[in-house]
Amino acid sequence: MRLMVLALDGVFDTGLTVFLDMFSTANELAAAQGIATPPFEIALVGVRPQIRTALGLTASVELADAVRKPDWVVVPALNTKQPERLVEALGRPDVLDAMAQLRRWQAGGIGVAAACIGTFLLAEAGLLAGLEATTTWSHAPLFRQRYPDVRLDDGRMIVPAGRIVTAGAAMGHLDLALWLMRQASPEMAAVVARFMLVDRRPSQAQYVIPNHLAHADPLVERFERWARANLAAGFSLQEAAKALAVGPRTLQRRTEAVIGKSPLAFFQDMRVERAQHLISIGQDLEAVTTEVGYADSATLRTLLRRRLGRGVRELRAEMQL
Structure with missing residues (x-):
């Protein structure tokens, strides 16, 4: 060649x-x-x-x-x-x-x-x-x-x-x-x-830093701040749009145009990022599950494995290397 x-x-x-x-x-x-x-x-x-x-x-x-x-x-x-x-x-x-x-x-x-x-x-x-x-x-x-x-x-x-x-x-x-x-x-x-x-x-x-992407647009940046403050409460497009004083369709269109994702998908990214950090510093899994807005730890385990290709044990082991 x-x-x-x-x-x-x-x-x-x-x-x-x-x-x-x-x-x-x-x-x-x-x-x-x-x-x-x-x-x-x-x-x-x-x-x-x-x-x-x-x-x-x-x-x-x-x-x-x-x-x-x-x-x-x-x-x-x-x-x-x-x-x-x-x-x-x-x-x-x-x-x-x-x-x-x-x-x-x-x-x-x-x-x-x-x-x-x-x-x-x-x-x-x-x-x-x-x-x-x-x-x-x-x-x-x-x-x-x-x-x-x-x-x-x-x-x-x-x-x-x-x-x-x-x-x-x-x-x-x-x-x-x-x-x-x-x-x-x-x-x-x-x-x-x-x-x-x-x-x-x-x-x-798995390497994406959500808040870095959010800075590319003022509305998306405001949504990112709202989302981080509401991880435990779970996601609602209507509530997010209301808090940002825009229509749900406007928020949907803007996040898809800027970062190529729906507001829900971006919210999920922030959940994964936060959970990954808390688990890696040794926080109890049940407490982490509550903080990022899930009802049970099994759902969070599945999400982490699907998004990161690694489970709770691997995430904790990585920080001890």
């Missing part, structure tokens, strides 16, 4: 090096198994001859249009954690040139992959219109607002859509590298994952 990693100024250092390290490790392990030809050919390319990473490191890169046609081009994230900085970055001349190059590659049949904020470049270039995609959960509200024609599923870690594949937040770069590796050799991908201690993470939903 031939891969190009498209690096731009301000690239997220970890995301960039994850790809290089994962495929370098695969080639080393292949050689150790007696495979003479490296299974992966990887090139670091850009639209300028040199890049400067977010941490200030400089690297020379090959010009994108001078490299032999790859099977896939990969776009790692820019290190822009604030929405306003991300929007500014999307208008940079080098980023605009990169998006034009991505359109040419995609039109030529080359697979296009991106992780975390790198997915914004694909969407901005128009490559994701009408397709399913994922992105970093922390910028999902901005993504929904900016690209309403993309079917965003920010709960998933990897979303393939034909010859385009997107991955979730920061360490989603690892998951994307393994996904690409599996297309050439599932066996090698499994070996590399074990060698580098990479777990399978089909969902990024």
